Amino acid sequence: MALVLNQEQDMLRESALQFMKERAPVSQLRALRDKRSDDGFARETWASFAEMGFTGALVPEEFGGLGLGAVEAGAIMEAIGRNLTAVPFFSTAVLGASLLARHGSAAQKERCLAAIAGGELLVALAVDESAKHRPEKVALRADQDGGGYVLRGEKVFVVDGHVADRLIVSARTGEGVTLFLVDGAAAGVRRERSILVDAHNAARIVFDGVRVDPDAVIGEPGQGAALLEGVFDIGRTALAAELLGIAEEAFERTVGYLKERRQFGQIIGEFQALQHRASTLYTDIEITRALVLGAQQALDAGAPNAAALVSAAKARAGTTATTAVQEGVQMHGGIGMTDEFEIGFFMKRARVVEELLGDARFHADRWARLSAY
Amino acid sequence: MDELLAFRQEVRAWLEAYCPPEMRVPMAGDDEITWGGRNMAFKFEAQRTWLARMAEKGWTVPEWPVEYGGGGLTREQAKVLRQEMASLGCRVPLQSFGIWMLGPALLKYGSEEQKREHLPPIARGEIRWCQGYSEPNAGSDLASLQTRAEDRGDHFVVNGQKVWTSYADKADWIFCLVRTDPTASKHTGISFVLFDMATPGVSTRPITLISGKSPFCETFFDDVRVEKRNLVGELNGGWTIAKYLLTHERDMIGAMGEVAAPPRLGQFAVQAIGLDASGKLDEPVLRTDIARFEIDEVAFRLLLERSGDLARQGKVHPAFSSVLKFYGAELNKRRYELLMAAGGSTALEWEGERSHGGEVAREWLRAKANSIEGGTSEVQLNVISKRILGLPGA
Numbered sequence: 001m002a003l004v005l006n007q008e009q010d011m012l013r014e015s016a017l018q019f020m021k022e023r024a025p026v027s028q029l030r031a032l033r034d035k036r037s038d039d040g041f042a043r044e045t046w047a048s049f050a051e052m053g054f055t056g057a058l059v060p061e062e063f064g065g066l067g068l069g070a071v072e073a074g075a076i077m078e079a080i081g082r083n084l085t086a087v088p089f090f091s092t093a094v095l096g097a098s099l100l101a102r103h104g105s106a107a108q109k110e111r112c113l114a115a116i117a118g119g120e121l122l123v124a125l126a127v128d129e130s131a132k133h134r135p136e137k138v139a140l141r142a143d144q145d146g147g148g149y150v151l152r153g154e155k156v157f158v159v160d161g162h163v164a165d166r167l168i169v170s171a172r173t174g175e176g177v178t179l180f181l182v183d184g185a186a187a188g189v190r191r192e193r194s195i196l197v198d199a200h201n202a203a204r205i206v207f208d209g210v211r212v213d214p215d216a217v218i219g220e221p222g223q224g225a226a227l228l229e230g231v232f233d234i235g236r237t238a239l240a241a242e243l244l245g246i247a248e249e250a251f252e253r254t255v256g257y258l259k260e261r262r263q264f265g266q267i268i269g270e271f272q273a274l275q276h277r278a279s280t281l282y283t284d285i286e287i288t289r290a291l292v293l294g295a296q297q298a299l300d301a302g303a304p305n306a307a308a309l310v311s312a313a314k315a316r317a318g319t320t321a322t323t324a325v326q327e328g329v330q331m332h333g334g335i336g337m338t339d340e341f342e343i344g345f346f347m348k349r350a351r352v353v354e355e356l357l358g359d360a361r362f363h364a365d366r367w368a369r370l371s372a373y
Numbered sequence: 374m375d376e377l378l379a380f381r382q383e384v385r386a387w388l389e390a391y392c393p394p395e396m397r398v399p400m401a402g403d404d405e406i407t408w409g410g411r412n413m414a415f416k417f418e419a420q421r422t423w424l425a426r427m428a429e430k431g432w433t434v435p436e437w438p439v440e441y442g443g444g445g446l447t448r449e450q451a452k453v454l455r456q457e458m459a460s461l462g463c464r465v466p467l468q469s470f471g472i473w474m475l476g477p478a479l480l481k482y483g484s485e486e487q488k489r490e491h492l493p494p495i496a497r498g499e500i501r502w503c504q505g506y507s508e509p510n511a512g513s514d515l516a517s518l519q520t521r522a523e524d525r526g527d528h529f530v531v532n533g534q535k536v537w538t539s540y541a542d543k544a545d546w547i548f549c550l551v552r553t554d555p556t557a558s559k560h561t562g563i564s565f566v567l568f569d570m571a572t573p574g575v576s577t578r579p580i581t582l583i584s585g586k587s588p589f590c591e592t593f594f595d596d597v598r599v600e601k602r603n604l605v606g607e608l609n610g611g612w613t614i615a616k617y618l619l620t621h622e623r624d625m626i627g628a629m630g631e632v633a634a635p636p637r638l639g640q641f642a643v644q645a646i647g648l649d650a651s652g653k654l655d656e657p658v659l660r661t662d663i664a665r666f667e668i669d670e671v672a673f674r675l676l677l678e679r680s681g682d683l684a685r686q687g688k689v690h691p692a693f694s695s696v697l698k699f700y701g702a703e704l705n706k707r708r709y710e711l712l713m714a715a716g717g718s719t720a721l722e723w724e725g726e727r728s729h730g731g732e733v734a735r736e737w738l739r740a741k742a743n744s745i746e747g748g749t750s751e752v753q754l755n756v757i758s759k760r761i762l763g764l765p766g767a
Contacts, residue, residue: 003679004686190608255762270766283696290679291672301378312668313582364664371667373639373654 016079033199040201050119063113074241081245096123118315124164126155143169161203162193175222243317247324315363410501427466434743442496505549522551541590558651565611642715692760699753702743
């Protein structure tokens with residue numbers, strides 16, 4: 001397969017870019033932040049996402065979705081990254097939809113997938129319990145009780161957990177780690193919204209004796225870790241695409257500024273010290289773009305090296321975006337430090353996305369493990 | 374698609390039948406490379422046989438037209454041939470600057486007579502070429518070269534000095550940039566000429582490098598007679614050809630993506646250092662450095678593949694080869710720094726059987742030239758700034 005987008009993918013990418021730019025640009029995120037929106041995203045934007053078909057990108061066609069893959073989800077995530085669009089796309093349409101479509105029971109799929117595609121149901125994945133992504137460390141317990149289970153424990157950094165209608169929770173059972181589909185409004189679920197540095201939202205969620213039926217289990221008891229691994233990789237690839245979008249946008253804005261800002265009687269883009277840094281960053285972005293697409297294609301093809309490429313992509317995209325936003329603020333100088341100017345928003349978002357589902361160090365370590373050293 | 378599959382089967386069958394077993398094992402060292410030329414000393418008979426068989430098929434230069442000694446293959450077919458050779462472990466039958474550089478230049482800019490005279494001997498490995506570009510005062514600023522060619526009616530007389538001429542002491546002919554109009558601006562007074570290294574007045578002196586090897590020479594021209602029919606392209610139009618060749622040289626890195634990947638650094642380190650009880654490399658910080666390097670390496674290989682795919686669709690920026698040259702060179706330098714770190718004190722050996730004559734250390738030092746030759750990394754960054762990013766005054 002050629003390492004380029006095909007015509008349909010290219011069209012999807014273009015329409016996603018245009019849509020985000022017109023309907024959900026950085027100014028929307030700023031407005032949501034400034035008015036302290038309860039949801040942290042605009043419901044009408046999410047409704048438009050559904051009209052565009054974006055919400056159902058990864059939902060199979062039989063449930064009203066588009067049945068697309070990682071390349072297409074990546075095209076939408078890249079556009080989200082370029083515009084810092086605040087929507088529950090990653091939590092619901094990427095993680096939630098993938099996990100339920102792949103591993104949900106017939107009843108779970110029936111209840112959730114069409115509603116996700118329709119933009120009517122929000123889902124959040126509650127897996128992390130500590131400050132760093134360590135999905136294997138699960139202390140939250142699910143004890144069998146009268147045919148069902150009782151969940152006790154706490155999750156952190158649950159993206160869109162404050163608004164999710166359903167939570168997918170990893171819990172320790174006798175068999176190992178088991179996944180549960182839990183109603184966000186169930187008795188005993190206590191949600192504390194965490195307003196994050198990037199003005200996007202996550203939640204700390206306490207499960208204080210939450211009772212669920214046996215059919216709340218996703219897959220088989222004890223299978224949770226294995227099921228999550230595959231879905232994490234879909235999520236990590238999507239995050240790599242978002243980071244690529246952040247890096248591209250920060251870079252383009254910075255190069256634009258280098259061409260107009262004058263100091264010492266000349267355009268600052270004439271200074272070789274800045275030119276070489278800009279060109280190095282351009283190169284970093286190009287290798288990241290190739291790697292992210294390679295990982296997406298490998299994932300869609302079910303290639304044996306897909307997991308390693310996904311970790312490579314998440315790690316490299318994180319590093320590239322981190323460099324791009326730092327260079328962006330530095331090269332903008334004083335104005336880059338102001339809240340009024342948008343470049344700082346990219347720096348904040350990149351920091352959060354870098355942390356989601358494992359930072360560059362986590363993924364360098366995983367690459368090494370997968371490479372047997 | 375079926376035709377390509379049939380071609381693949383045909384190629385595979387032919388390679389299995391005609392590639393000698395000795396030519397299907399990795400080379401033990403640089404001295405087993407077949408460079409061709411009048412003075413070629415074959416180390417084994419199989420090397421000679423393999424070259425002769427491949428040359429007869431035109432597969433030493435698979436994409437060149439048949440009438441000039443090539444195989445007349447399409448890009449896709451040539452890729453299939455390279456892939457099949459790689460999968461059977463077949464050695465490249467012939468490597469040369471004639472194949473990589475002069476050939477493409479003559480195919481684009483040479484006269485019919487020049488193509489017929491020079492291309493077939495390159496394809497057969499009979500004539501070995503060297504490149505006369507850099508001069509003591511014209512390195513990164515190549516266009517300021519001073520070697521002069523004076524017009525004497527039916528011929529030129531060349532005087533001057535070149536430096537960093539790869540294997541000039543072993544080459545039969547040279548393709549050379551010379552100044553034919555000293556009054557013109559520096560880019561417009563240059564011509565591209567060809568001459569025999571055996572011509573009276575040509576002398577060479579090998580330069581010993583920090584690696585202890587001497588792949589480069591200083592080359593001196595003292596009243597060297599060059600026939601006018603050996604001028605390629607227009608008089609004073611040599612810079613166009615030089616630029617084309619520089620781009621081509623940078624693109625050559627691109628072909629690396631399709632040949633066998635170099636051994637994984639992580640596995641080399643495991644051999645050298647070993648694993649700890651948890652199965653991780655027993656040097657935790659080096660392990661992270663290596664993982665980050667390998668991630669960049671796989672990303673770069675994908676970039677090479679992607680830029681090849683984009684080029685086939687005509688969608689690649691003409692200056693993109695500078696991106697590949699810059700990143701590839703810096704990456705290779707990092708690889709050798711990490712190889713040295715992984716090898717520790719054993720990698721420091723300079724002589725002796727155990728280290729194959731200090732192979733790792735010498736390759737480490739050799740790699741330092743990657744970001745200097747063919748345009749320094751700084752020059753590549755200038756090119757990216759100006760031509761791709763459109764920054765002013767670069």
